[in-house]
Amino acid sequence: MSNNTTGRLISLDALRGFVMFWIMSGEHVIHALAKAAPIPVFIWMSSQLHHAEWNGITFYDMIFPVFLFVAGVSMPFSLEKKIHLAGVKSAEDLPKEEKRKIYLSMLRRTAVLLILGFVVNGLLRFEGLDHTRLASVLGRIGLAWFFAGIIYLNFDFKKQLIWFFGILIGYYAATKWIPVPDFGAGVLTKEGSLEGYIDRLLLPGRLHSTVYDPEGIFSTLPAVSTALLGVFVGTFLKVKCSFSIKIRLLLMALTAVVLIIAGLIWDSSFPINKHLWTSSFVCFVGGFSILFFVFFYVIIDLFGFHKWAFPLVLIGSNSILIYIASEGLVDFKHSADYVFGGLIQFTPLIWQPFFAALSVTVVQLLLLYFLYKRKWFLKI
Template identity: 35%
Template structure:
């Protein structure tokens, strides 16, 4: 028995993962248009909507995917396995650049990394019996944890938090909430998580820094990250992480809000009534988020409670619009190029994270290198930088436009790959 897919939800997921790939793969991080950058701290840009949209969709899909609302050993093991697979995919992205094998360098090392990537992808995305699947992913997960804390120099500073890690954690807890509670209980949990997080961040003094604050690097969430995951945090911040420990708690609320909308979609109400309820709920959430913003500012890195409501509200409004156009009015012909993204999100997110690492490992002689330049211009550069600087940038006067073209070419490339997977009925499930 399977439940009927809701195309509008697949479309929202497809657009979201497409945007993830777009914003994560500019030609140059020094040349990005403002809407494709995250807010420096407080605030919310279009790019800041992408990650919470994915978590919202993840939550909304749970009641559509879990056929029996019963928590037993089998269902718990299935949820835990999927969560660990998602987390392990994210961990491997962090470990990829740190892999060292028998002092190999250059292309032998790159080939070895690609072989390891293939093995890891097969373990985490392959179709095995449940017990085998769980044993494989649990073993791999503990290998990553062991390496990170083993004292081996190469892995001393590998990043442990991340986007996929947060997605896996949110999926685990949101699924359990769905199986153990009803809608009223889920609303109460959302309230407790958001109010509790606000109180924690604004009332509890920060050791070593003094009174509670929401500043970069001195807030309680950052202090906890640095205490528990020292040296294993985001390389650009060093002492805190945008996908850190404490800020994952309100992210669970983002997933549960999606869960509520998913249960609405799965209900027996008329389609028009579902659409109206989604529109009303989305509007209320956005307004609530803006009001709370006055006291607890919108902030993606801290995943503030106002940010949860605001972004979940926009996700609900987008879904309501797609639901009206696709599932109510029947305008479906335009959706196929997006659906190919929506039905295979994890494989493309994982591989699109590996590809730039591979391209950067392939070294090309720098055409502008000259001897005696006092090392100001490197003799060799990565293939990605080479293609951007010498194949794309010369055709555009605006570096930011050239950088965007590279990102769009990534979208085009992965669209072709995903279209092939779709035609061959290849759907990679974690």
């Protein structure tokens, strides 16, 4: 067994690759499979690869927060060398000069993610600000990760917990009690929510859904708690203590169950809602994020069974690049049709959409393998 709690965790790349797979092409494979072979399990899987219309949750709603959670888990490991070289015990004890360097690095990363988010949303089409969506998935990752990092660098664990719960409770209170003009307080609809009102009031450009944006200004606040939850897991896994790795993983799993139950209880007054990134959503998905991580960590890093996950590692090690490429910057469908289209036409007609979708995944993995072998990674 490997008991690695330092350095790069293969399980993190694999988990990152697992959630990114569904975005880059996996969803299309499953949708096509459900049409070709409409058995209950495939139909259910296909139904889980759509966002919930408003309240409620599907697996697809979990992808984004799990990715952000993983970014949080990585933070204590990425700063470990700096902490060791500075001769201090924790990130909050780092010298001011060292922290200043880290802040600048974090600002650069966040700025790059914001700009890449603009590009994915069509900034380079030059259609004018009114037609350009400025809020983005990459932008939220950058901002939530940045503010979680600021908290991690300046507060001990107890105060980080206060920030975590304070953000969730504060967001709940504001959303429920601050009145929105023409709607009043606590109206959790697309038009009547405080989040939607703030987006319409303050967010320049085009909103994703006209009256609100799922990656808008105010709902980015609880996303900081999602990233912080990952920071807590990374810290607990890395820090030296009397608990064995097995006990730590068990405690993580128990914490995950508590969070899921808390999310379900909170759902009665503050519905689980990915669009608003509600506090109940943070708890519920946060619990599943921990369970996903524990599963991947146990199988890959603890037991050493990692060969099966190599395709996921290919995706996870270049996740931002494949996300940007899959969001329209690269026509993988055209390339896959050029390479495999001739063969696919000899398969049964009902199965051709499935093999066409699968061929896109193959082309994407070939590209990622080429980049991986040459150690070409998009570092942000």
